[in-house]
Amino acid sequence: xxxxxxxPLTPGFRHRCRAIVASLILVSSTVAPTAAGATTAQTEIxxxxxxxxxxxxxxxxxxxxxxxxxxxxxxxxxxxxxxAQARGRAAExxxxxxxxxxxxxxxxxxxxxxxxxxxxxSPKFKTYLTAFADGINTYAAQNPGAIDxxxxxxxxxSAIDIAKHIYRDQADVSSxxxxxxxxxxxxxxVSSPVSTRPSSNAWAIGPSRSAxxxxxxxxxxxxxxxxxxxxxxxxxxxPSEGIDNYGATLVGLPILTFAFNNFLxxxxxxxxxxxxxxxxxxxSADSQGYQFNGAVVPFQTRVETIQVKQPDxxxxxxxxxxxxxxxxxxxxxxxGTFAIRSVxxxxxxxxxxxxxxxxxxxxxxxxxFEAALSRVQIPNFYVVYADRDGNTLGVFNGRLPVRPSGxxxxxxxxxxxxxxxxLWNAIHPYSDLPKVLNPPSGWVQNSNSAPWYLSMPGPDxxxxxxxxxxxxxxxREQRGIHMLTNDTxxxxxxxxxxxxxxxxxxxxxxxxxxxxxxxxxxxxxVREAADLLEGWNGNSDASNREALLFNTWSNLWVNLTIQQxxxxxxxxxxxxxxxxxxxxxxxxxxxxxxxxxLTTPQGLADPQLAVRALGLAAAxxxxxxxxxxVPWGSVARLNLGTFDGPGNGGSEVLGIFRRFDFPTxxxxxxxxAASGESYVAAVxxxxxxxxxxxxxxxxxxxxxxxxxxxxxxxxAKKQLRTAWRTRAEVEANLESRQVFER
Numbered sequence: 001x002x003x004x005x006x007x008p009l010t011p012g013f014r015h016r017c018r019a020i021v022a023s024l025i026l027v028s029s030t031v032a033p034t035a036a037g038a039t040t041a042q043t044e045i046x047x048x049x050x051x052x053x054x055x056x057x058x059x060x061x062x063x064x065x066x067x068x069x070x071x072x073x074x075x076x077x078x079x080x081x082x083x084a085q086a087r088g089r090a091a092e093x094x095x096x097x098x099x100x101x102x103x104x105x106x107x108x109x110x111x112x113x114x115x116x117x118x119x120x121x122s123p124k125f126k127t128y129l130t131a132f133a134d135g136i137n138t139y140a141a142q143n144p145g146a147i148d149x150x151x152x153x154x155x156x157x158s159a160i161d162i163a164k165h166i167y168r169d170q171a172d173v174s175s176x177x178x179x180x181x182x183x184x185x186x187x188x189x190v191s192s193p194v195s196t197r198p199s200s201n202a203w204a205i206g207p208s209r210s211a212x213x214x215x216x217x218x219x220x221x222x223x224x225x226x227x228x229x230x231x232x233x234x235x236x237x238x239p240s241e242g243i244d245n246y247g248a249t250l251v252g253l254p255i256l257t258f259a260f261n262n263f264l265x266x267x268x269x270x271x272x273x274x275x276x277x278x279x280x281x282x283x284s285a286d287s288q289g290y291q292f293n294g295a296v297v298p299f300q301t302r303v304e305t306i307q308v309k310q311p312d313x314x315x316x317x318x319x320x321x322x323x324x325x326x327x328x329x330x331x332x333x334x335x336g337t338f339a340i341r342s343v344x345x346x347x348x349x350x351x352x353x354x355x356x357x358x359x360x361x362x363x364x365x366x367x368x369f370e371a372a373l374s375r376v377q378i379p380n381f382y383v384v385y386a387d388r389d390g391n392t393l394g395v396f397n398g399r400l401p402v403r404p405s406g407x408x409x410x411x412x413x414x415x416x417x418x419x420x421x422x423l424w425n426a427i428h429p430y431s432d433l434p435k436v437l438n439p440p441s442g443w444v445q446n447s448n449s450a451p452w453y454l455s456m457p458g459p460d461x462x463x464x465x466x467x468x469x470x471x472x473x474x475x476r477e478q479r480g481i482h483m484l485t486n487d488t489x490x491x492x493x494x495x496x497x498x499x500x501x502x503x504x505x506x507x508x509x510x511x512x513x514x515x516x517x518x519x520x521x522x523x524x525x526v527r528e529a530a531d532l533l534e535g536w537n538g539n540s541d542a543s544n545r546e547a548l549l550f551n552t553w554s555n556l557w558v559n560l561t562i563q564q565x566x567x568x569x570x571x572x573x574x575x576x577x578x579x580x581x582x583x584x585x586x587x588x589x590x591x592x593x594x595x596x597x598l599t600t601p602q603g604l605a606d607p608q609l610a611v612r613a614l615g616l617a618a619a620x621x622x623x624x625x626x627x628x629x630v631p632w633g634s635v636a637r638l639n640l641g642t643f644d645g646p647g648n649g650g651s652e653v654l655g656i657f658r659r660f661d662f663p664t665x666x667x668x669x670x671x672x673a674a675s676g677e678s679y680v681a682a683v684x685x686x687x688x689x690x691x692x693x694x695x696x697x698x699x700x701x702x703x704x705x706x707x708x709x710x711x712x713x714x715x716a717k718k719q720l721r722t723a724w725r726t727r728a729e730v731e732a733n734l735e736s737r738q739v740f741e742r
Contacts, residue, residue, distance in 0.1 A: 041240075045070055045738040046730045050721065051699040051707030054235040054730045060243065063236050064128040064254055066740060068135025071232060073143075074700040074707070075251045079136065080151040082228055082252045086164035087111055092307040092315065093153050099318070102306050104182050107322055107329050108171055108340070113349055114164030120351035121163070125358070129159035132254040146702070165252045166354050167344075172228070174275040174344040174379035174399065177412070181278070181331050181338055198223045198675075200269035201447045201480060201499070201657060202384035204392035209442030209484075211491040212686060215386040218499055219247075219258050219267035219681040222659040224674065225640070225697045228252070231679040233695040235725065236361075245361040246725055248679040248695065255357045260683050260691070263364040264387035267681070269446045271382045272470055273398040274408060276342040277424075279327045279417030283337060290325055290337075291418040299323040299330060327417055339417050343399035343427060344379045350399060352377040366391045373397070374430035382446045388685040394444035396434040396451035396459075396469065402426040407466035412574050434459035434468065443484045447477035447657075453597060456485070471594050472579040475505040475655025478597055483657070485598070492684045496692060498657070499682060500718040502540040502648050504547075505655025506554060509602050510610070511538070513589065514553075517607035518614055525618040526611055529553075532629055540656060542633025542646035542716070548670075549628050553610075553617035554653055560613050561587055561606070624669050636662045638716050639672035640697050641709030645716035647673055658718075680720060692720035 043062040046054040053070035057063035071079055084090040088105040090098035105111065121129065137156045140147055147155070175182050203218035210216055223229040228250065235246045236256065247259030258267050282291040289298040302322050307315040323330040327339035328346060344350060352375055359372035366387055373383060373395065380398035385391070401424040403411065415422050436444055439455035450469045452458045461471065482505075483498045484490075490498075511533065518530035529549060536546035562572070565586055573581045583592035589603030604610045621628045625635065633646025638660075649658035660676035677696045684690040696715050700707040714721055724730050 043740040045740075046727075047735045047737070048724055048730055048733045049735045050695075050711060051705065051735070052233050052235065052695075052724075054237070054724070054727075056237045056239070056727070058238075058240065060238055060241055061127055061131045062740065063238050063243070065131035065135040065138075066738075067234065067236065067254060068132040069139045069738070069740075070135075070234060071251060072136045072139040073146075074232065074702060074705065075230065076140065076147050076702050077151055078227075078230060078251055078701050080147065080154040080157070082168075083157050083161050083165055084151070084154045086114060086161065086168040087154075089307070092309055093150055095309045095311075099306065099308055103320055105168060106304050106306065106320060107331060108175075108182075108342075108345055109329070110168050110171055111164060113346065114167040115160050117167045117349060117351050118160045118163035120349075122355065125355045126159060128358075129162045129254060129354075133157050133159050133162050162252075162254060166254075167349070169228070169250065169253065170344040170350065170353055170379050171342065173381070175340070175342050176276070177274055178276040178278055178340050178342065181333050182340070198229060198270055199448045199474075199476070199652065199659060200267075201476070201659075202267045202269045202382065202445065203480070203484070203495070204384050204386040204394065204444040205484075205490055205495065206386075206392045206438060206442045206444075207390040209488065209490055210684075211489045211494075212684060214684050214686045215388070215390050215392060216490070216492065216495050216685070217260065217265045217267065217384070217386040217681070217683045218495060219265075219679065219683075220499060221258070221268070221678045222676045223678040225676075225678070226674075226701070229678075230701060231258075231695055233679060233693065233699050235730075241362075242364075243362060244725075246691070246693075246723060247361075247681065251701075253354065255354050256361055257357055258679060258681065259361045260681065260689070261361065261364075262388070262689060264366070264369055264385065264685075265681075265683050266360060266369070266383055266385040268381035268383060270448050271380055271396055271398060271446070272408075272448070272450060273380045273396065273400055274411050274467065275344070275380050275399060275401070276340065277327075277401075277411055278414040279325070279339040279341065279422070280414040281325060281330065281337040281339055281417045292326060293418075293420055297326065299325060325417065326420075327423060336414075338414055341401075341424070343401060348399070348427065350377040350379060353379070365389065366393070376427065376430050382451075384444055384446060386683075386685060388687075388689075390438075392438055392442075392444045394436045394446060394451075394454040396454075398433070400428045400433065400468065402428055403465070403467045405467075408468065408470045409574070409577050411467055412577070434464060441484075445477070445480055445484060447474055447480050449473040449477045452594065453477065453481070456481070470580070472583060473592065473594070473597055474579070474652070475509070475583075476652060476657055476659065479503060479505040479508075479655055479657045482598065492682070492690055495684075496682050496720060499680065499720075500648075501657045502650065503538045503656065504540065504550065504650070506653070507536070507538045507550060508655075509588070510604050511536075511550075513604040513607055514610050514614065517604070517611045521611050521615070523611075523615050525622075526615045529614050529618040529628060540632050540636075540650040540654070541648045541718075542631065542636075544632045545629040547632040547650065548625075548630045548635055549617055549621055551650060551654065552621050553614050556613040556616050556620075557610050558582070558587075558653065560609055564606070564609060620668065624667070633716075635670045636660070637670075637672040638712045639709075640712060641706075643709040643712040643716075644672075645712060647716070648718060649676065677715060681723070682720060689725070691723035691725065693723045694720045 041058045043057045055066045199222040201220040205216040247256040284296045289296045325339040328341045356377045363369040383395040383397045385393040434451040540547040588601035592601045636647035649660040650656040660673045662670040680694045
C-alpha cells in the first residue's frame, strides 16, 4: 500500500522510492508473527530453465503471493495492462487506443460488479486474492525499472483489482456470442466463423483403451499468442496441505485453470454454449425509452467520465452515457440498438469461478471434483477429466440460460426486445448439462463441436431442449475421432504422436473428387497441380511440398463457392448456422450427417468449380514463390523472440488436429504463426505420473526475457518437454531461485 507515495515522482526517483519501499515490505514480512502450530518453512520459487515457476509454499496464502510475484516477473507489462482494463481506466494510463475497451468495460459495469464479486468471496479466498496482489506489488517494488513507465501508474494493485479482472475475464468469455457489438471487450473480434475463434482439443482415455491400463489426459488449447488469452505454465506445491498442482492459466488469473495433480486432471475446450443474447430494441419516439409489453419503458441512464491520456501526457475527460434496459446494458451500432443479457452480468454474477477452479485442483477423486464442478460458477467451457482410478468424464459445462423457447440457431440472432416472452431469468443446474462418464467406447473427446459427439455414443440431443447446442461438428474433431476409433490400445507415446497429427481431414474427404476432375481438365496449371497432389500423404509437415498448394486451393475453393452461391441468389446464413452451411450440399457431394460422422461430409458438390480454384491456386503459388512444390516449413514459420524455424500443422479450414494459424500478408504470402497451439499437456495417471508439456510460444512476454519463444524449438520438431514435477528434477534443471521470508 506504500507504493502510492512513489507515484508522483519522476521515473528515476520513483524507482529508488519503490526500492526503499520494497525493503520495508521485506522487513515487515520477515518479522510477521507465525500462528501457533503453523509451519515456518520458507516459500520459494524454483525457476527451471524453460522459465516455469515451481512454487513451494508454506501455506496456500503464500502460494498465491508467490504466484502473483511469478506472473509479474514473466508478464508484468501484460498483467498490469489487463488490470488497467479491468478498472475501466486503460485509456487513462495508455491512451486513446484503449478507449473502446474502457467503454465496453464501463458499459457492462465491470468495475462496480468486480468489487461486488470481491465482497462475495469467502473470507479465506479474500486473503488469497490479497496475497496474489501483494505478490504483484512486491515484485514491482523490488525490481525498479522492470515495468514500463506508463504501466507503473497502475500500481499498487489490490485484491479488488484482481476480482475485477476475474470478472472481466468471465464477462469476456460469456459475452463472446455478443462480440459483434462488444469488440472492445471480447478477446478476439470474429471476422470468420470458421477459422479465427479460439479453439482446443481435449481427450480423456480410459483404461480399456489405454495400452498401460491407466487413464490418460490430453490438454491442447489453441489461442492467440499475445494479449489476455496468453497461457502461463506453473507448478504450485503446498506440502502442509497436500497440494501439488501442475498446469497453466491465463495471465492475470490467480489460479490454474488447466491442471493435474497426483490423483486427477482436467482440461477445457471452448464450447458452443450460448451464454449471451442480444435483444433488438424498439425505441420510443424520443429515443429515451423502448417498447416493452405494449408500453414505453424509459432507459435507466448514467454518465461516467473516462479520462484519456493525450500524446503530451495530459488527460482529456470524455463523458460516456450508459443506458440499461430490463434485459441488460444497451449499445447502439449502425445496425440498431441492442440490449445485452449475459450469464455473467448483473443479477447473474457468478462470484465463485476462481475458488471453484482452486477447489477442482484440490480434489483427490471424482466425487470431490464433481462437488466443486457442480457449483456451476465457470461461465462456459467443456470439462474433460481423467483420474488415477480410471474414470473419464466429459461435461458440456457452463451457465446455460433456461430459455422459454427457440432452438440454438434462433438465439444466435438478435431476438425481439419488446416482449417479456423471450426474457430468461434462470440458469440450468449441473444435473441438466449433457455429460458422459466412463463411456463404453473407452474415450471422451471434444474439439469445440456439439456435446453429442463427446463419445460414441454420446448424449442424445433429443433428451435436451433444442436451444442447448447446435448439431454441427468441426472437421478437426472428426480427425481426432478417427484416430481414437482406429486404435484400440493407445500408448502414451501414441497419445503424444496423435496430438501432433498434421493430417488434413478436408483432404481426406475431397481430394479424390478433386483429382478425378482435374485429370479431365486441359489446363496446364491444373494438370501440374494434380500431378503434385497425387503423391501427397495429406500431412502439413515442414517437409511436405504439397501442403501450400492445397492450403491455397482450399481458401479459393471456399471463396469461389460462396461467390457462386450468392450469384445464384443464395443468402449466407448467420454465424451460428455457417458451419452447417460449409458442411452441407453447397460444398459437398454428400453433406454432413450427425449419424455418420466418420465419413461425412464427402466429395465435391461442384468439381468443375473446384478445378477452377486449383488452377488459380497453382498460378498464385507460382507467382508468389516461383514454384508450386514449396516445402511447407519454408513459408509457414514459427518466429518469436530469437527463434525462427519451420512450422507444421495448419488452420481450422483444413481440419488439422495440430492447429497453427499462419496469417496472410498484403502480398499474399504466409506470415509467421500468431495463434494456435498454446499450452499442451499429455498425462498418464501411472505410478509415478508420466507427463509431457509445452507452453508453445514460451512462458514469458516481458521484454528482455530469454523465455520469449524459446519453446518453439520443440514445436518445430513436433515434440513436448518432460514435465519436471519432483523437487529433485526441478533442482537438476534450475535456472534461478527466489526465497521469501515471512
